[in-house]
Amino acid sequence: MNCSRCFLLATVFGISYITSCRPLLAVQVRVTVENLAPANSIALAPFRFGFGNGTFDSFDNNQTAFLLGAASIAQAPIVTIAEGGSGSNWFPAFQTAEPNADLSSILGPTIPPILPGQISSTVIDVDPTNRFFTFGTMVVPSNDHFLGNASPIAFEVLDANGNVTLASFTEDASRIWDAGSETENPANAAFLVGGVNDQRENENLPVTFNFADLSAFNGLTTAAGYVFDSSLLSTNTPVLRVSFQAIPEPSTVTLVLLGTLAAAFVARRA
Incomplete structure (x- = not known):
């Protein structure tokens, strides 16, 4: 067996060893929201998300998210997102449940909300043990x-080796939630001209799927200048796509490694 062939075999087995035995390092993932x-x-108000181990649960279907008590208020982490697009409670709750979670936000390309037809993305370093993706984004105009x-x-x-195995997922209008924490009132709604989002009227109902009540805002002008029309939405209307891409992709890493080893071999022979 000649030296070149020996080197090639050593290179191939070397790559196999490196990719199978190396410790799992942070993976760069591009998250794209459409x-x-x-x-x-x-x-879509600023898109809040995190990669974690699957422990953090920010809300539950048919459970009340906002409970008024005699002395205190019990609030599910999703409420600050649902009522104003803020992660002020959601992120700390995520971090408390999962101290090693990787958290971030995606804003729109022109204004903080991501407008119809717009795409925005960010790249985040993810610990490969944080295999599960959790998100929340306020749908506007609305109250909650x-x-x-x-x-x-x-x-x-x-997957268990830190490879991106889910390319994307899509949500349609039937997946829009109503937090049940605030009554529908355009005067208090976010993303409407004249709406004062800091004002609120407690509703105290359970979290449920509900996009029909967005009709309360029909004919009103949004902060982006267009007149809102909920009749454009039906049960199967796609409203959100979230995509994931490893940066760089594994094939690119392999090619770079092959190129480096080949260059070293050429230099040695020279």
């Missing part, structure tokens, strides 16, 4: 509507 909703319909996953293990993005 607002698929029709023009003049819903926008949102998109998010009730199950913390609904979206398994990474």
Whole structure:
């Protein structure tokens, strides 16, 4: 067997050894959010998300998210997202449940909300043990509507080796939640001209799927300047796509490693 062939075999087995035995390092993942909703319909407030181990549960279907008590208020983490697009409670709750979670946000390319037809993305370093993706984003205009996953293990993005195995998922209008925490009132709604989002009227109902009540805002002008029309949404209307891509992709890493080893071999022979 000649030296070149020996080197080639050593290179191949070397790569196999490196990729199978190396410790799992942080994986860079590009997360892309697309607002698929029709023009003049819903926008998505800043998109809050995290990669974790599947423990953090920010809300549950048919459970009350906002409970008024005699001395205190018990509030599910999703409420600050549902009522104002804020992660002020959601992120700390996520971090408390999962101290090693990787958390971030995606804003729109022109204004914080992601408008119909717009695409926005970010790259985040993810610990490969954080295999599950959890998100929440307020649907606007509204008082407390949102998109998010009730199950913390609904979206398994990474496998046990840190490879991206879920390319994307899509949500349609039937997956829009009503947090049940605030009554529908345009005067208090987010993303409407004249709406004062800091004002609220307690509703105290359970979290349920509900996009029909967005009709309360029909004919009103949004902060982006268009007139809102909920009739453009039906049960099967796609409204959100979230995509995942490893940066760089595994094939690119292999090619770079092959090139480096080949260059070293050429230099040695020279």
